[in-house]
Structure formats: structure tokens, C-alpha cells
Amino acid sequence: MSEKTTDRPVFPFTAIIGQNEMKLALILNVIDPKIGGVMIMGDRGTGKSTTVRALVDLLPEIPVVANDPFNSHPSDPELMSQEVKEKIARNEPFEIINARINMVDLPLGATEDRVCGTIDIEKALSEGVKAFEPGLLAKANRGILYVDEVNLLDDHLVDVLLDSAASGWNTVEREGISISHPARFILVGSGNPEEGELRPQLLDRFGMHAEIKTVKDSELRVAIVLQRLEFDESPETFRKKYEKEQLELTKKIAVAREKVKSIQIMDDLFYTISLICSELDIDGLRGDLVTNRAAKALCAFEGRDTVESNDLYRVMPLCLRHRLRKDPLDTIDSGEKIQEILAKYLE
Incomplete structure (x- = not known):
């Protein structure tokens, strides 16, 4: 491990x-x-x-109770161990640290x-x-x-x-x-x-x-191979080249984790998601729920406040393609069928 x-x-x-x-x-x-x-x-x-x-x-980074084997949250009961809950009940102090x-x-x-x-x-x-x-x-x-x-x-x-x-x-x-x-x-x-x-x-x-899928474009394959060879030759030097981009993306994700709680989906798109799931004959409601969450997360990641129809084009194939497979012998749809129905409802 x-x-x-x-x-x-x-x-x-x-x-x-x-x-x-x-x-x-x-x-x-x-x-x-x-x-x-x-x-x-x-x-x-x-x-x-x-x-x-x-x-x-x-x-x-997230706040955790120090030396706790369950990475307990210091204030959310749903994310803390029984031992931490008992310490809180007895008003016992415990150390809180920030950990990745x-x-x-x-x-x-x-x-x-x-x-x-x-x-x-x-x-x-x-x-x-x-x-x-x-x-x-x-x-x-x-x-x-x-x-x-x-x-x-x-x-x-x-x-x-x-x-x-x-x-x-x-x-x-x-x-x-x-x-x-x-x-x-x-x-x-x-x-x-x-x-x-x-x-x-x-x-x-x-x-x-x-x-x-495996990259077929020869120029792209060469770029990937050269990049990997450079990393293998000097990992730390290679990592320093991307330090700024890494830090920026980390901050962007941290902001989005907070922002996602306030993202809105307008009623028309909310109903469109369920209409599409129904037309695709998706079993259960997981597809609807996951699509809603993924669209909001994408919206938060890009710094917007309201989900747009383009967000559905980007997340629905990821959220639904594996739910179209009813038989173990079926292959998973690449997303074309989902895109066709999306175009029908979002024109």
C-alpha cells in the first residue's frame, strides 16, 4: 500500500x-x-x-484531528470517529492540523x-x-x-x-x-x-x-515520449518547470470546492437532464443526480455561478455512457448516442 x-x-x-x-x-x-x-x-x-x-x-489541505487513524473532521459528526465524538462530549481538547x-x-x-x-x-x-x-x-x-x-x-x-x-x-x-x-x-x-x-x-x-485510447497522432506520441524521458532523467528539475501551473490548479480546485455549494441549475436544464435520462432508458435516478452534481462542479471549476447547456454536453457522456449497458456482453457507448439526444433537447 x-x-x-x-x-x-x-x-x-x-x-x-x-x-x-x-x-x-x-x-x-x-x-x-x-x-x-x-x-x-x-x-x-x-x-x-x-x-x-x-x-x-x-x-x-483539509482540517483533520491530529493522530487520528480515520482522518476525522474536527467539527462534522458525519466525518469523525467515535473516539473523537466521545472527546467532544467530554469537552476534552484535541489538536487540529491541516493535512493534504x-x-x-x-x-x-x-x-x-x-x-x-x-x-x-x-x-x-x-x-x-x-x-x-x-x-x-x-x-x-x-x-x-x-x-x-x-x-x-x-x-x-x-x-x-x-x-x-x-x-x-x-x-x-x-x-x-x-x-x-x-x-x-x-x-x-x-x-x-x-x-x-x-x-x-x-x-x-x-x-x-x-x-x-492510445494516442494515434505521431507528433503527439513523440511529444509524450520526450516528456517522459525528460522526467525520468531528472524528475525534480522537470517538476519545477510545472510548479506554477500545479499551484494555480490546486488553488482553483480549492476555490471550486467551496463555490460548488452555491451553484445554481435553472429549472429548464434541471428538467432537461431528467428528460434525457428517461429517453436513454437509464435505470434508477443515479444518472440524474450525478449529472446535476458534475455540471455544478464543472461550473464551479470554471468560476461561473450558473450551469449552462454547454456544461451538459461536456459531463453527460461521462455520467451516463456506462449506464446504457444493460447486458454484460454489451460494449460501452462512446457517448455519440448521448450527444445526439443532447443536441435534440438543447438546440
Whole structure:
């Protein structure tokens, strides 16, 4: 497992050439984590993992309770552990620090105990305390949980991750002892479609779906290769070239995270979103909700106050294409069908 703090230099997010769809989906999820995460599918060697790890450098600072294994929020009860709640109830002081949003990698072979945490029954019985060893979901609270090759992960484990991501809580039960803790994180999965897609029922629970392909343009390929070679030769020198852009984008994301709460969607666009979801025969209401959130996040990111029709053109394919797939044997629509219906309603 690797977390945000690492000795290995990370490729700068602002230096990544192309793959705009993937970058936009990741940024929108950081602005509004309630979008529900993003599934990134594409060919091998297209920079999926590089881009996700590059995102870490852009994550703004958040207030956390010092030395708390759950990255508890100092004032929001929905984002704090039971221990912190008890300290507040007893009026006990605790240290508050600002820390960068955390990212946790989930190893492909991780067990459910490693992911969810374990209860030490012997200690619980002998000492009469709930002895809980936090897992990766605790470390990922209020951060990002990244699963590379998520389509190769056991369906049961994917279910556990998606349940926690949706509810914002993780519950571990053993021998009549039950422990719950906040686990509100952005779930980012990546994979190669040649190795199989997730079942439609699981895929639907990812907020967004980004599709990336190998760059075909020879000049662009040369630029990407030269850039990578330069980074490998001297990572720190390369990173300094993009320091200003990185800082500007970090500030832009931090501002958007606050601004998104006040963004408005006019009634006509609000109804248009649901009309389009209905015409596309999208099951459930997740598509409607995610599109609304993503459009607001994009609007906040670009510094505007009101969602425009152009925002829907940009986010709806990301929010809906994976929800069109009803049969596991179907392929995921590239977004053309969605764009056609958008043009019909937004002309």
C-alpha cells in the first residue's frame, strides 16, 4: 500500500498531454466527492495510473484531528470517529492540523480484513474494550481510494468498496461485536477492457466513466515520449518547470470546492437532464443526480455561478455512457448516442 506521502517524485498533473476526459472526471470528483467516483477504462500504457497518482499533488489541505487513524473532521459528526465524538462530549481538547487529502492504493490481492479492518476478539473479551485495527477504508476516509485493475478484483470486494463509498460508513462485525467508522472517500478504479468489464450493476454505481485510447497522432506520441524521458532523467528539475501551473490548479480546485455549494441549475436544464435520462432508458435516478452534481462542479471549476447547456454536453457522456449497458456482453457507448439526444433537447 502506498499513500500520499512518498519519496518517489510524481509526474506533474499539469504536464500530462491529452486524456482530457480522464483529467476532467478526476478533477470534478475532487471538487464534489458526492459525484461517486470514476471508472477509467483504456488500453495498456495510456497513463491511467500515472494520471491518478499525479492528482495527489493537486489535492488541497483539509482540517483533520491530529493522530487520528480515520482522518476525522474536527467539527462534522458525519466525518469523525467515535473516539473523537466521545472527546467532544467530554469537552476534552484535541489538536487540529491541516493535512493534504490522502490517497490510498488498494493492492489487487488485498483481503477483506485488510480493506475493512479487524476486531481483536481476545483483547475485547479480556480487557472489555472494542479493540479495532483499522483497514484501508479508515485510511481513505475523506480522501481517495485507488484500485488499479478493478475489473480483476473479486466482485464481493468491489461490492464492499462501493457500499462504503455510497454510504460513507464502514461496519465490521465479529462474534457479536460491531464497530462502525466513517469511510467517505472518492473511489477511483482503472482497468483494461480487454481483461473484462465490471458487471453493469457494479459499473452503474461509479459516478463517472472515462474512456481513454492510445494516442494515434505521431507528433503527439513523440511529444509524450520526450516528456517522459525528460522526467525520468531528472524528475525534480522537470517538476519545477510545472510548479506554477500545479499551484494555480490546486488553488482553483480549492476555490471550486467551496463555490460548488452555491451553484445554481435553472429549472429548464434541471428538467432537461431528467428528460434525457428517461429517453436513454437509464435505470434508477443515479444518472440524474450525478449529472446535476458534475455540471455544478464543472461550473464551479470554471468560476461561473450558473450551469449552462454547454456544461451538459461536456459531463453527460461521462455520467451516463456506462449506464446504457444493460447486458454484460454489451460494449460501452462512446457517448455519440448521448450527444445526439443532447443536441435534440438543447438546440
